[in-house]
Amino acid sequence: MKKKSKRTLKPKLRFPEFTEEWRHTTIGEMFNTDDKPVKATCFENDKILTVRLHVNGVVRNERTSALTGGSNYFKRRAGQFIFSKIDLLNGAFGIVPEEFDGFYSSSDVPAFSFGTEHSPTFFLNWLSAKYQRLDIERTGTSATLKRVSPEKFWGIPILLPSPPEQQKIAECLSSLDGLIGAEGRKLAALRDHKRGLMQQLFPGTPTSLGTPTSSSAGGERAGEDAGAPSQPRLRFPEFRDKGEWQTIILGDIVSISKGKGVAKSDVVTDGTTPCIRYAELYTIYGEVITHVRSRTD
Structure with a gap:
């Protein structure tokens, strides 16, 4: 009988300078749990934080017109980990960016400071990959608003490498994030360019079909937007002498x-x-x- 191989606590892909096994611990070790939040005695409505779903970051809460008082709000600091008790399992978590230092969030959106020896970026990437499969129970009396308590969250098991390896992994993934961001900006610029081209490649839209007011070529149609040209502003050279575009009814050419x-x-x-x-x-x-x-x- 073959002996069962011992499961190694090492990743499949690893930087060559690191060889020691990762160790079992819990998420709570990542944070300085002695760093208590400062309760707000008052706050400005335009300085409230919220967290987007599906790991889309920490943002200013624009829906604050109904907020009053400050008894359930706490001051947050840049670099803290922040999550929604209600929507943690839907990816509502992130790290408070520098521009939101000193902003506030409610007790339903708690924040915690990382221990100095651990990498926030490493943890954020780890949780981004794992949050949909976390074995954690939400508690509460309402079926729709059950919450994940900080204590339950801290108790989630995690395999941790040494701080230097955490940092190495974080730097690698951050460099990829930088590339993704740069490509995203290029894609956004191309989309803007496409929208601009579309405005020039398609003529204005008639308000109605109508009938020609005269039989002469290029005659205006009744009901047509007077300001809408019947040929595009930008046209390929081989079609510039092909006349105006024809106005038709969509139902004549498609089946709906x-x-x-x-x-x-x-x-x-x-x-x-x-x-x-x-x-x-x-x-x-x-x-x-x-x-x-x-x-x-």
């Missing part, structure tokens, strides 16, 4: 049909009929749908 609502419970893996659910238009599909993901019977 209305489907029926499909509940999430009606979607089955091996269904016979492809279906596109309304919410999927925003979460799954792009401008052009080439493959339908969901099916139903």
Whole structure:
């Protein structure tokens, strides 16, 4: 009988200068739990923090018009880890950025200072990869607003490398984040460029089809937006002498049909009929749908 191999506490991919095993501990070790928050006696409504879902960062809370008093609000500092007790498992956590130093959040959005020997960036990346699979219980009397307590959060198991290896991993992932950010800015610039081109490549939209007021070429149509040109401002050279664009009714060239609502419970893996659910238009599909993901019977 073969002996079971001992499970090694090391990552599959590792920098060569580190060889020791990672050690079992809990998340609480990452933080200085003796660093108590300062309760706000008063606060400005434009200095309230919230945390976006799906690891999309810490932002200023714009919905603060109904907030009053300061008994349940605490001052937060740049570099602290902050999370939503209600939506931690939906990725509502992050690190307070420098520009929000001295801002406030409620007791439902607690923040904790990292221990000086640990890397905040390492922990943030670790949690970003693990939060959807955390084995943690939310407690409370309301089914929709159950919360993760700080004590439960601190008790989550974690494998930790040495502080130097934490820092090395953090630097590697941060450099990739920098590249991703740079590519994202390039993509945003290309999208802006595309929008500008589209404004010039497509003529204005008529308000209605109408009928020609004269039979002469280029005659205006009744009901057409007087300010809308019938040919684009920017045109490829080979089409510049091809005349104006034609105004037609969309229903003359496409077939439009209305489907029926499909509940999430009606979607089955091996269904016979492809279906596109309304919410999927925003979460799954792009401008052009080439493959339908969901099916139903």
